[in-house]
Amino acid sequence: xxxxxxxxxxxxxxxxxxxxxxxxxxxxxxxxxxxxxxxxxxxxxxxxxxxxxxxxxxxxxxxxxxxxxxxxxxxxxxxxxxxxxxxxxxxxxxxxxxxxxxxxxxxxxxxxxxxxxxxxxxxxxxxxxxxxxxxxxxxxxxxxxxxxxxxxxxxxxxxxxxxxxxxxxxxxxxxxxxxxxxxxxxxxxxxxxxxxxxxxxxxxxxxxxxxxxxxxxxxxxxxxxxxxxxxxxxxxxxxxxxxxxxxxxxxxxxxxxxxxxxxxxxxxxxxxxxxxxxxxxxxxxxxxxxxxxxxxxxxxxxxxxxxxxxxxxxxxxxxxxxxxxxxxxxxxxxxxxxxxxxxxxxxxxxxxxxxxxxxxxxxxxxxxxxxxxxxxxxxxxxxxxxxxxxxxxxxxxxxxxxxxxxxxxxxxxxxxxxxxxxxxxxxxxxxxxxxxxxxxxxxxxxxxxxxxxxxxxxxxxxxxxxxxxxxxxxxxxxxxxxxxxxxxxxxxxxxxxxxxxxxxxxxxxxxxxxxxxxxxxxxxxxxxxxxxxxxxxxxxxxxxxxxxxxxxxxxxxxxxxxxxxxxxx
Amino acid sequence: xxxxxxxxxxxxxxxxxxxxxxxxxxxxxxxxxxxxxxxxxxxxxxxxxxxxxxxxxxxxxxxxxxxxxxxxxxxxxxxxxxxxxxxxxxxxxxxxxxxxxxxxxxxxxxxxxxxxxxxxxxxxxxxxxxxxxxxxxxxxxxxxxxxxxxxxxxxxxxxxxxxxxx
Numbered sequence: 196x197x198x199x200x201x202x203x204x205x206x207x208x209x210x211x212x213x214x215x216x217x218x219x220x221x222x223x224x225x226x227x228x229x230x231x232x233x234x235x236x237x238x239x240x241x242x243x244x245x246x247x248x249x250x251x252x253x254x255x256x257x258x259x260x261x262x263x264x265x266x267x268x269x270x271x272x273x274x275x276x277x278x279x280x281x282x283x284x285x286x287x288x289x290x291x292x293x294x295x296x297x298x299x300x301x302x303x304x305x306x307x308x309x310x311x312x313x314x315x316x317x318x319x320x321x322x323x324x325x326x327x328x329x330x331x332x333x334x335x336x337x338x339x340x341x342x343x344x345x346x347x348x349x350x351x352x353x354x355x356x357x358x359x360x361x362x363x364x365x366x367x368x369x370x371x372x373x374x375x376x377x378x379x380x381x382x383x384x385x386x387x388x389x390x391x392x393x394x395x396x397x398x399x400x401x402x403x404x405x406x407x408x409x410x411x412x413x414x415x416x417x418x419x420x421x422x423x424x425x426x427x428x429x430x431x432x433x434x435x436x437x438x439x440x441x442x443x444x445x446x447x448x449x450x451x452x453x454x455x456x457x458x459x460x461x462x463x464x465x466x467x468x469x470x471x472x473x474x475x476x477x478x479x480x481x482x483x484x485x486x487x488x489x490x491x492x493x494x495x496x497x498x499x500x501x502x503x504x505x506x507x508x509x510x511x512x513x514x515x516x517x518x519x520x521x522x523x524x525x526x527x528x529x530x531x532x533x534x535x536x537x538x539x540x541x542x543x544x545x546x547x548x549x550x551x552x553x554x555x556x557x558x559x560x561x562x563x564x565x566x567x568x569x570x571x572x573x574x575x576x577x578x579x580x581x582x583x584x585x586x587x588x589x590x591x592x593x594x595x596x597x598x599x600x601x602x603x604x605x606x607x608x609x610x611x612x613x614x615x616x617x618x619x620x621x622x623x624x625x626x627x628x629x630x631x632x633x634x635x636x637x638x639x640x641x642x643x644x645x646x647x648x649x650x651x652x653x654x655x656x657x658x659x660x661x662x663x664x665x666x667x668x669x670x671x672x673x674x675x676x677x678x679x680x681x682x683x684x685x686x687x688x689x690x691x692x693x694x695x696x697x698x699x700x701x702x703x704x705x706x707x708x709x710x711x712x713x714x715x716x717x718x719x720x721x722x723x724x725x726x727x728x729x730x731x732x733x734x735x736x737x738x739x740x741x742x743x744x745x746x747x748x749x750x751x752x753x754x755x756x757x758x759x760x761x762x763x764x
Numbered sequence: 765x766x767x768x769x770x771x772x773x774x775x776x777x778x779x780x781x782x783x784x785x786x787x788x789x790x791x792x793x794x795x796x797x798x799x800x801x802x803x804x805x806x807x808x809x810x811x812x813x814x815x816x817x818x819x820x821x822x823x824x825x826x827x828x829x830x831x832x833x834x835x836x837x838x839x840x841x842x843x844x845x846x847x848x849x850x851x852x853x854x855x856x857x858x859x860x861x862x863x864x865x866x867x868x869x870x871x872x873x874x875x876x877x878x879x880x881x882x883x884x885x886x887x888x889x890x891x892x893x894x895x896x897x898x899x900x901x902x903x904x905x906x907x908x909x910x911x912x913x914x915x916x917x918x919x920x921x922x923x924x925x926x927x928x929x930x
Contacts, residue, residue, distance in 0.1 A: 312783065317790055321837040324782065341837060374812075375779055375840045499831035 198328035199228035199359040205335035215247035219267020222294030224359040242639040246611040248278020253615025261288035269307030280318040284602025288342040289349040297357040320348030328361035345378030386511040391525035397466035400426040406433035407471020413516035429457040435597040440590035450478040452583040455545035468492040471515040484744035561588040577609035577633030580662040607636030631657040645696040650719040687726035696721035776815040779838040797821035801919030861911040877903040
């Protein structure tokens with residue numbers, strides 16, 4: 196057996212269904228083994244390697260299983276870096292297999308040679324340069340174990356061509372050798388008791404659920420805890436789905452463009468408990484003023500997150516679900532009636548809203564989409580204004596329905612990730628909500644979607660701008676627009692029609708929103724693209740300018756000139 | 765939290781695999797820490813290595829750095845021993861130009877610091893100094909009265925006293 200054949204058999208043993216990839220010289224033995232082994236693993240040939248990583252990412256987020264990517268050396272491998280970094284920032288399990296030049300040529304500037312092991316080091320959970328064919332099964336086993344346990348993340352295997360084509364003899368199921376890695380964490384009962392005690396004293400608690408709550412399947416436990424305590428729950432952008440956003444205890448998303456009532460709850464609470472979020476800068480704003488007078492609690496699987504952004508009074512390290520289940524044992528109803536009444540008042544006073552007059556509004560399209568589907572769709576977004584409005588208006592009512600590049604903020608993520616989710620959940624209706632900027636970065640994958648007749652609905656919220664940057668320039672830089680005007684956009688609907696099996700729709704009038712969305716829902720022979728020509732210069736509110744405290748949230752466009760933000764990006 | 769840079773000595777126990785040092789160095793570099801000294805060698809069991817790393821940078825960031833290094837898959841432990849009771853040693857080799865006329869003067873310095881001459885010719889001498897960093901510093905300061913041609917220092921190695929693990 197060749198090393199590449201052993202590799203494919205090991206991938207089978209890991210339950211791999213799909214490989215997203217693009218071939219090339221150094222990876223030919225592996226692509227060949229996909230044929231010679233007669234494997235049932237389906238190879239999806241993409242049009243650009245970045246798309247492969249986002250598809251694997253979308254598959255992983257929608258199913259919880261690692262997505263697998265296979266590319267060649269040099270540029271094939273470097274094209275995956277954005278996707279690997281995206282997965283790393285958001286703790287998404289992914290396996291990236293890169294072909295490499297033969298071992299005797301390593302470091303000699305061989306054709307299509309790149310130091311992929313070195314290039315990707317800062318953005319992987321772990322990586323391997325395989326130097327011995329016999330090591331392949333052990334390394335594959337370790338890679339899947341590392342990628343999918345503890346705090347998940349991407350793992351890269353760089354395989355020189357002579358290693359993948361070398362002869363293999365040995366066990367396909369060897370022992371792992373990971374003396375420095377133990378994802379099993381004993382929950383510290385003293386820490387649990389400390390948190391339980393703090394909860395008992397709270398009258399104005401807020402539970403903050405993040406992506407970790409979804410990864411650990413903690414949502415039933417969080418629901419039970421919130422209902423036992425009678426505590427409201429807000430979620431991060433990536434935590435959408437960890438708590439149904441419809442019931443009265445839900446506050447929706449918090450942070451820079453979160454709901455006003457979620458942010459007001461953070462300002463006025465006497466206790467905040469994060470479950471599987473990393474208190475990132477988009478949530479806390481100015482760190483020194485975040486929940487200054489509240490008891491701050493952090494539940495996380497990664498000890499490196501504790502006291503990283505803010506100092507906390509109590510923490511507990513462990514799997515979010517197991518920790519919350521422990522906490523439930525010590526939880527009883529709190530006297531939060533007054534607190535919930537107050538928050539309800541904020542919900543009525545500061546609802547998410549948009550103007551009904553003038554041209555087509557992105558919020559309007561998203562609002563209708565939510566009303567038509569009841570939120571029972573998988574949504575994948577790009578990055579920018581459309582992403583924030585989607586987070587606001589498309590409430591997430593089920594786990595694993597919301598896919599978005601949160602940490603990395605990767606434009607071009609939405610469409611390929613939606614494709615990956617569609618492969619993982621073929622019976623679900625999957626929507627890619629994208630902007631005209633981001634879509635153009637990965638829209639070449641329309642061909643891939645057509646080949647596989649994926650019925651992904653691509654909603655291009657088109658304002659002919661890189662809208663979020665334009666918004667900042669309008670608010671903070673005297674409306675000097677620089678490098679944001681996307682003149683030269685194609686007609687996305689017409690473009691879709693050029694792809695065999697794809698369909699394009701054009702949406703211009705507010706009165707047509709339901710009609711066009713319905714048509715898209717009814718088209719399932721392949722992907723479809725709705726080109727929604729939206730108002731060009733609308734702004735996303737509420738907004739907390741970067742680096743400012745949550746108290747400084749603005750609900751609508753201020754009349755005065757605003758200072759340039761001091762926070763990062 | 766204070767922001768004045770301070771010097772710390774970390775002891776890191778790692779699996780002896782390619783790329784470990786690069787991964788650790790990246791954790792420091794990304795957060796603006798400078799590596800002042802570094803000693804890497806196989807541990808008792810050849811599957812593992814021991815790294816003793818002297819670093820300087822913002823102490824408020826140190827806790828985060830230790831956690832991030834500990835998190836690396838190939839790292840078994842990473843401990844800060846700056847304030848621990850520990851044996852710390854360095855070794856230095858110093859080559860001086862020294863003829864017969866000043867030899868006995870040089871040997872006096874060697875004797876005072878309990879150093880050793882490890883190479884001797886009619887024109888030069890290599891002296892080996894061992895001890896804690898302060899002693900090695902003091903010796904080097906003193907030997908500068910001669911014409912120092914070359915100087916090599918190992919950097920610190922460290923072991924915690926008593927039965928506490930390093």
